[in-house]
Amino acid sequence: MAISRIIGSAALVVALAAPALAQDNPAVGARQGQFKLYGHNLAVLGGMAQGRMEYDAAMAQTAADNLFHITRHDQSRLWPEGTDSSTIMETRAKAEIWENLDDFTAKFVALQEASAGLQDVAGNGLDALRPAVGAVGQACGACHEDYREES
Amino acid sequence: MKRAAYLVLALGLLGGAAAWFVTRPVTLPATVSARLGGDAQAGERIFLAGGCASCHMGTEDGADHKVLRGGAEFQTQFGTFYAPNISPDPDHGIGGWTQAEFLNAVMRGVSPAGQHYYPAFPYASYAKADPQDMADLYAYMMTLPADATPSRAHDLGFPFNIRRSVGVWKALFVDHDWVVTGDLTAQETEGRYLAEALAHCAECHTPRNALGGIDTARWLQGAPNPSGSGRIPPIAGEAFSWSAFDISAYLESGFTPSFDVAGGSMAKVIANLGQLDKPELDAIAAYILRAGRE
Numbered sequence: 001m002a003i004s005r006i007i008g009s010a011a012l013v014v015a016l017a018a019p020a021l022a023q024d025n026p027a028v029g030a031r032q033g034q035f036k037l038y039g040h041n042l043a044v045l046g047g048m049a050q051g052r053m054e055y056d057a058a059m060a061q062t063a064a065d066n067l068f069h070i071t072r073h074d075q076s077r078l079w080p081e082g083t084d085s086s087t088i089m090e091t092r093a094k095a096e097i098w099e100n101l102d103d104f105t106a107k108f109v110a111l112q113e114a115s116a117g118l119q120d121v122a123g124n125g126l127d128a129l130r131p132a133v134g135a136v137g138q139a140c141g142a143c144h145e146d147y148r149e150e151s
Numbered sequence: 152m153k154r155a156a157y158l159v160l161a162l163g164l165l166g167g168a169a170a171w172f173v174t175r176p177v178t179l180p181a182t183v184s185a186r187l188g189g190d191a192q193a194g195e196r197i198f199l200a201g202g203c204a205s206c207h208m209g210t211e212d213g214a215d216h217k218v219l220r221g222g223a224e225f226q227t228q229f230g231t232f233y234a235p236n237i238s239p240d241p242d243h244g245i246g247g248w249t250q251a252e253f254l255n256a257v258m259r260g261v262s263p264a265g266q267h268y269y270p271a272f273p274y275a276s277y278a279k280a281d282p283q284d285m286a287d288l289y290a291y292m293m294t295l296p297a298d299a300t301p302s303r304a305h306d307l308g309f310p311f312n313i314r315r316s317v318g319v320w321k322a323l324f325v326d327h328d329w330v331v332t333g334d335l336t337a338q339e340t341e342g343r344y345l346a347e348a349l350a351h352c353a354e355c356h357t358p359r360n361a362l363g364g365i366d367t368a369r370w371l372q373g374a375p376n377p378s379g380s381g382r383i384p385p386i387a388g389e390a391f392s393w394s395a396f397d398i399s400a401y402l403e404s405g406f407t408p409s410f411d412v413a414g415g416s417m418a419k420v421i422a423n424l425g426q427l428d429k430p431e432l433d434a435i436a437a438y439i440l441r442a443g444r445e
Contacts, residue, residue, distance in 0.1 A: 085380070148415065149381040
């Protein structure tokens with residue numbers, strides 16, 4: 001009796017300690033999809049800003065519009081508690097997010113503002129685009145610096 | 152019997168004396184600093200390339216990169232290090248240091264009181280720098296705002312809490328020669344100076360052995376994060392396929408070739424390094440690709 005109880009509690013400890021898979025919580029995959037869409041549009045905007053591709057006002061405007069709308073996606077169901085990197089293997093979201101939710105939210109609002117600024121100027125030529133893309137990058141980096149695992 | 156005991160004692164004393172000698176803090180010859188005058192304006196570029204602010208700036212959000220009050224925490228396998236105040240405050244910073252003391256600290260890891268610094272401070276990299284650049288850096292740092300925040304003592308376990316033990320580490324692992332050698336172009340040579348002596352990329356991007364010495368055979372090939380969880384990615388070897396354009400653009404903007412954005416400790420590195428001139432970032436990129444072909 002005592003032995004089976006020990007084995008049982010040991011199994012429970014192992015089960016609790018083992019990192020879960022992202023599929024266990026669909027919010028993780030959904031928010032990762034959101035980040036992929038940021039990158040998909042930044043590839044156009046940043047690509048033009050860096051000279052990887054030629055500036056095209058219509059294309060830049062479309063990408064900036066997309067980014068604006070994606071950053072308006074309501075976040076309330078994307079970050080459930082317990083979906084950090086200490087419990088889920090596929091995420092780089094640090095547990096610190098949930099310890100500093102106000103700051104995390106403020107950094108997301110800063111991204112929304114930067115993407116609005118980019119939307120305003122993306123079609124106005126390369127010189128207007130460049131600093132606005134830089135500001136979006138800064139907003140991304142500010143959050144990654146504090147709240148994303150190294151890799 | 153008595154003679155044998157004397158022999159053991161004598162050998163023991165000799166061994167102790169040898170160990171004491173090997174682990175002694177070694178400073179630069181006094182003549183090195185004596186013949187140098189620092190140019191504060193030229194020192195700003197060294198400050199940015201050397202990434203001093205990445206570790207020594209305050210820890211609060213939006214902290215000024217030029218107020219080097221310290222406080223950042225580095226949890227390592229040896230214990231927790233706290234970045235000290237290196238602002239020019241005379242009591243809590245380095246305001247009372249002479250240029251010679253500064254050069255010994257940065258290039259030899261020896262404090263003005265003659266003690267070893269722990270190698271969390273990357274003096275093993277700065278040891279390769281041109282002393283003139285370090286004199287310029289000293290002049291520049293003395294122009295930055297003073298801050299009176301006291302430095303926090305490191306929290307280390309035995310035997311790492313004995314500073315003298317760092318002498319063993321230095322004897323084993325500090326090498327003043329370049330890691331990437333051979334027939335380098337002028338651009339690669341400039342990049343090597345920036346990357347190996349100043350920006351100290353390898354301190355995080357190269358794996359270390361059990362004693363914390365850098366494994367130069369796996370130079371820049373990625374490593375466990377030395378202070379925290381996760382891994383620092385490879386920037387050499389098969390796992391790294393960026394072009395020179397990609398590397399330079401990343402150091403300038405933080406955007407990876409797939410338009411992810413740098414985070415973690417690299418975000419701070421880029422905040423400083425990204426202010427260098429574009430040809431200097433291109434030189435670092437050329438060096439990194441050269442290092443990857445070794």
